[in-house]
Amino acid sequence: MIMHGGRHASPSHYLFKMDSFSFLSKALADDFISDTFVAGGYRWQLIIYLRGDWIKAKTNYISVQLELLNTSSLQIGWKVNVIFNFFLFNQLKEKYFSLQDGSVKQFHEMKTKWGIKNFIDLNTFSDPLNGYLIDDSCVFGAEIFVVEKTFKGDHLSLMKNYDTLYHTWKIEKFSTLLEEYYESESFGFYKWNVGLYPNGYGAGKGNSISLILGMSGSSVPQDTKLLATFTVGIKDQLYGKHIKQTGQSIHKPSKKICYNLMALEKLKNPKHGFLVDDTLIIEAEVKLVGVVTKWST
Structure with a gap:
């Protein structure tokens, strides 16, 4: 076993001196x-196997294990995700x-213990020149960090059948717009609209005429977004050479x-x-492709 790092700060949650x-x-x-100690809102105990591991096999290693206690008080189907580490002084x-690992271990009804069988071999541990056992004294420690059991993200639901919305906005007396x-006017279920900056x-x-595509906030549920393709443009009333922007x-x-x-x-x-x-004629085309909602577990 190779011990990594090394720090002066003691482990946050439990120390045991022999x-x-x-x-x-x-x-x-x-x-x-060990005695029971609390970390991350749960109760734990540290188990140190001085002459072998938890399957009763005699080895030349010290083994360590972390056990989650009081699991009968947890909800049915409980799972606790944890990053933990064991220390030697x-x-x-x-x-x-x-031993730096950093991976997340999951405790659940069928797995209430996690540990390291070959934490440190007895020869390395017992040699006072290595500093772990001096004058027959040693110190073990543990840190436990509970990872939040929920995550948040987005869920995109594609529309199986979708209609294309068309809207024509005829603006008369354009030169009088101040x-x-x-x-x-709004159009479609989600109340789309076209905005004009004359x-x-x-x-x-x-120097330009600007168009905006938007929708009414009251028509869309909270934490919902819409995936849409669209076209907005200005109609050429004489030659059919319309100016459009798609996206x-x-x-x-x-x-x-x-x-x-x-x-x-x-x-x-x-x-x-x-x-x-x-007179100016503005045309808009909107096709709703999907709905994006918040997702959490």
């Missing part, structure tokens, strides 16, 4: 069982050394997708057919 190791190893039939270096922002938004402010997004009420679709100079030029008789 002042007469040779006597205890002869007097105890098989093992030493090196009295020469004045540091605690351990407000910064206008919004279309004089541009963000980088397009003052895909995981959408939620607070999210607005903005596009600076066209320069105002081009929009207002009657040769292009986007603004006819001071």
Whole structure:
């Protein structure tokens, strides 16, 4: 066994000092069982096998084991995920050394104990030059960290059958629009809408016409987002050369997708057919692909 690391701070949850190791190893039939201690909201005990392991096999190693207690008070089907470590104090270096694992072990009804059979071989342990057993005295320790039994994530449910929503927004007297922002009537179950900045938004402010695709927050359940493909655009009323922007997004009420679709100079030029008789026609197409909800266990 190779002891890794080494630190001056003592283990957080349990320490056991033996002042007469040779006597205890002869007097105890098989093992030493510690007092009960609490860590992570659960009750535990440390078991030290001084002359073998927990299957009663005689070995040249000291074995250690951690046991979860009072399991009868836990709910049916209980599981406790734990990261734990066992320590030995090196009295020469004045540091605690351990076997660094870091993997998560699961305690459950059929497995209430976890341990290390070959924690340290007796020859290494007994040699005072190694610092673990000096004047027949040694110190063992344990740290236990309970890993949360829940996790959170997202669950994407794809739609088996989905309809494409179409919406046309006809805006007359475009030149008279003085407000910064206008919004279309809502459409579809989730109340989608198209927003218009007649004089541009963000980088397009003052030089472009900007469109936004959004939806009403009241139409979407809390912690729900929608995966949708969409198209928003301005209709060319003379030549059919419509200006469109397509995309895909995981959408939620607070999210607005903005596009600076066209320069105002081009929009207002009657040769292009986007603004006819001071009327602008905006078209939107939305296809709901899936619903994203919060997932936890």
